Amino acid sequence: NLLGVRHILLVLSGKGGVGKSTICTELALALRHRGHRVGILDVDLCGPSIPRMLRVQDRAVHQCDSGWVPVFVGQDRGIALMSIGFLLERPDDAVVWRGPKKNALIKQFVADVAWGDLDFLIVDTPPGTSDEHISTVEALRHYKLLGAILVTTPQ
């Protein structure tokens, strides 16, 4: 499902609240504005911010033959987005999962989402260097991982 993706970018920090999700969103919108086909994979399972930032928090995902269909955002539906935010019954539901369950969902997000052909897939991550990060890098190892953008504030 990722074979049609030309470049994959991870947006990381170590620190929370520095603007990872904001940068992901703005970067995706800017790349789209330049005519690229863009997707965002939000692997912040405990605090998914991207759906709200793109004003699609009320949408749901559907299944197709090749897996989950991402949510298409924007007037031209030009940005594809997958986030755990779309799988919650209620937006305030806490995802209280230990590592192994988080890892299993991340593997699914990487392997089972029908991204189609994209120029860029931007991956938003939670703060830290733990399960989500290890699992995401492991799952993406065989694909065209362009690199990581690290976000910080001055302090």
Next chain:
Amino acid sequence: MAEAAGAVRPEECPGTDSAQAGRAAACQGCPNQGLCAAAAGPDPAEAAELRARLRAVRHTVLVLSGKGGVGKSTFSAVLAHGLAADEDKQVALLDIDICGPSVPKMMGLEGEQVHQSGSGWSPVYVEENLGVMSVGFLLSSPDDAVIWRGPKKNGLIKQFLRDVDWGEIDYLIVDTPPGTSDEHLSIVQYLSATHIDGAVIVTTPQEISLQDVRKEINFCHKVKLPIIGVVENMSGFVCPKCKNESQIFPPTTGGAEKMCQNLNVSLLGKVPLDPQIGRSCDSGQSFLSEAPESPAALSYRNIIQRIQEYCEQHHSQEEKSI
């Protein structure tokens, strides 16, 4: 709780959420056994050990958020200093943010190491009555990344509670990483061997933060953790030159105040953005000592007092019920 993908439950499975998960006779040979046992919290022997070690802790306060970067560690440090200003009180600050431990730097303890004694690990003392423990003290270099999966993080948290010789403490403050995951489940489960007075939840005014904080509030309800209240950080900025107030993080959906009303939790206070706070954190100084008359310091002190009142009230209610 956690399940291995495709695992089939044994016939007399006690249930993945039960206290017997992973430990019952029926669990032998189940592919999920390891996950269940790790997730089920301390077994009775471990619980007894933890209870013994934490017996002399009068009050425990967890500092949580759902969101990163809202000021949990900052608040934990300020709370610790504020409580320790009373020299008769013994205060301990435990930092269970394993991947991003901020507390050592904020307390001016970078580079300190943990020492072992006959009675266990010694906390690192900032003042005579204020001791600190963090994974930061176990790293050979401050830039070393702790790239651990959940089970290893849980193991260290258990060690922090079991092996650190805290002594007699009036207040144990626990600083946590953002989220609702291994660290949070583990600390609640391990501390169930004693008791937790409650959680202080930290947020900023923006909806993007509140969204995650509502989840954290639900987490507290789920694990039956009382909520002492919510602190709204970065709540407005007053220019020191022109005295005009700006909302750097506008409360587009009513901020913490509205959220607290809707969810029936206490708003303990709002703390304005003050560049001195960040400076104090970076330099490891106590903000309350550096800028004692600032609006932020006054706000912090009011909040600390409310937390103390809650804990004392809670304690005397417990004593009445014994």
